[in-house]
Amino acid sequence: MEEIIQKENKKLKYFIEDYWDIFLGVTSVLLAFYFHKNGQGGIATLFAAIGIGSLSLTVAEVAEVLSERLQEPYGSFVLTLSAVIVEIILLYVILLQAVSNPEVIETVKGGIISAVIVDMNVLLGLAVFLGGLRFTEQEHNKETSSAYTTILFVTAAALLVPGLLSEGKHGPDIIEDASIAIAILLMVFYFIILVFQTKTHTHFFKQTARSRIFRLKRKMAKENQETQIQDEDDYVFEKFNILGLIASIFLFIAIIAFGAEVFATDGIMLAKEYGISAGISGLIIAIVAVSPEIVTAIKAAKNDEIQRVVNIAMGASTVSILLTVPILMGLAYASGIRFTLDFNPLEIGALILTIVLAWKTTDEGQTNYFEGMSHLMFFIAFAIVAFYY
Numbered sequence: 001m002e003e004i005i006q007k008e009n010k011k012l013k014y015f016i017e018d019y020w021d022i023f024l025g026v027t028s029v030l031l032a033f034y035f036h037k038n039g040q041g042g043i044a045t046l047f048a049a050i051g052i053g054s055l056s057l058t059v060a061e062v063a064e065v066l067s068e069r070l071q072e073p074y075g076s077f078v079l080t081l082s083a084v085i086v087e088i089i090l091l092y093v094i095l096l097q098a099v100s101n102p103e104v105i106e107t108v109k110g111g112i113i114s115a116v117i118v119d120m121n122v123l124l125g126l127a128v129f130l131g132g133l134r135f136t137e138q139e140h141n142k143e144t145s146s147a148y149t150t151i152l153f154v155t156a157a158a159l160l161v162p163g164l165l166s167e168g169k170h171g172p173d174i175i176e177d178a179s180i181a182i183a184i185l186l187m188v189f190y191f192i193i194l195v196f197q198t199k200t201h202t203h204f205f206k207q208t209a210r211s212r213i214f215r216l217k218r219k220m221a222k223e224n225q226e227t228q229i230q231d232e233d234d235y236v237f238e239k240f241n242i243l244g245l246i247a248s249i250f251l252f253i254a255i256i257a258f259g260a261e262v263f264a265t266d267g268i269m270l271a272k273e274y275g276i277s278a279g280i281s282g283l284i285i286a287i288v289a290v291s292p293e294i295v296t297a298i299k300a301a302k303n304d305e306i307q308r309v310v311n312i313a314m315g316a317s318t319v320s321i322l323l324t325v326p327i328l329m330g331l332a333y334a335s336g337i338r339f340t341l342d343f344n345p346l347e348i349g350a351l352i353l354t355i356v357l358a359w360k361t362t363d364e365g366q367t368n369y370f371e372g373m374s375h376l377m378f379f380i381a382f383a384i385v386a387f388y389y
Contacts, residue, residue, distance in 0.1 A: 031051075052289075065245060066249070080311075087320060113351055115320045142364060142365030145363060147201075152321075165342070179342070190326075361375065
């Protein structure tokens with residue numbers, strides 16, 4: 001009898017560990033709607049953020065199951081794309097508030113740049129720092145960081161164009177035309193990179209050195225193959241085929257969209273009421289959107305899979321700009337909102353400095369805790385400036 005109780009308790013424990021994020025996410029979104037309807041904007045925003053973060057983690061978990069079947073670099077591509085879809089939905093719902101509150105556009109612009117700042121400094125920084133504490137040094141394919149930092153340099157240079165024109169004597173129409181041209185250029189650049197990453201130069205984005213943990217896990221997997229298969233089958237999403245996994249991802253993203261509506265409506269009102277700057281608002285949005293990727297990256301770093309961390313951090317940053325910017329512009333104009341790419345000097349300056357820092361800390365193909373701490377220090381400095389800017 002006691003053995004049966006222990007077995008049931010163990011099943012319950014594993015059930016909670018596997019599905020807590022789904023229950024917390026759905027419950028939080030429902031509570032967010034309840035408090036929103038009752039005019040309690042602060043609590044509604046909090047629950048909406050918890051719901052978005054929890055369900056985004058679910059999306060990341062399901063995407064990770066899918067990515068394991070697709071292998072690298074397709075695996076990290078699926079993870080980053082699913083996260084960017086959440087980011088686009090969140091920013092677009094906030095952008096819709098610009099119809100009655102044009103100042104929201106600056107918050108959206110801050111969110112776009114902040115997503116890269118968070119990916120490249122918080123995600124990469126935390127993962128590299130914690131991985132470095134555990135393994136002293138970790139190795140990755142230096143061609144990966146070289147390719148991504150080159151892409152990001154070019155992208156940052158392109159985003160400079162509308163801002164430079166706005167500093168001159170050019171009118172709003174010229175800036176708008178330039179923004180549209182840059183958005184089209186970024187989209188074309190994205191498709192070229194997609195072919196480069198998944199077809200012609202896939203070896204640039206794969207691990208060149210076998211992880212010590214990977215070797216150990218492989219050995220253990222051979223010895224306990226039957227047990228491993230049984231453990232995997234306990235997680236319901238492991239039983240889904242590729243189409244089922246994709247459908248699950250979009251289902252959770254749809255629920256996130258409902259939470260994003262409350263987060264945008266009440267969150268913008270709170271920011272205005274308490275005088276929160278557009279920079280800090282953008283950072284909050286970015287952290288909520290990127291939090292699942294951060295969890296995934298930390299797990300990877302602790303498993304000595306730093307290549308996966310680099311792929312997620314830099315890949316997400318690349319996709320975040322190259323896809324988010326053109327798609328948001330298209331959605332904005334379809335909704336009758338004028339959205340241009342004249343980012344402020346702080347945003348572009350922080351973006352360029354982040355790329356330089358990432359280039360310097362990853363160019364040798366090895367990382368350590370000091371390099372991770374450098375990224376975290378940079379982020380704290382940026383947050384301080386954003387708070388007062």
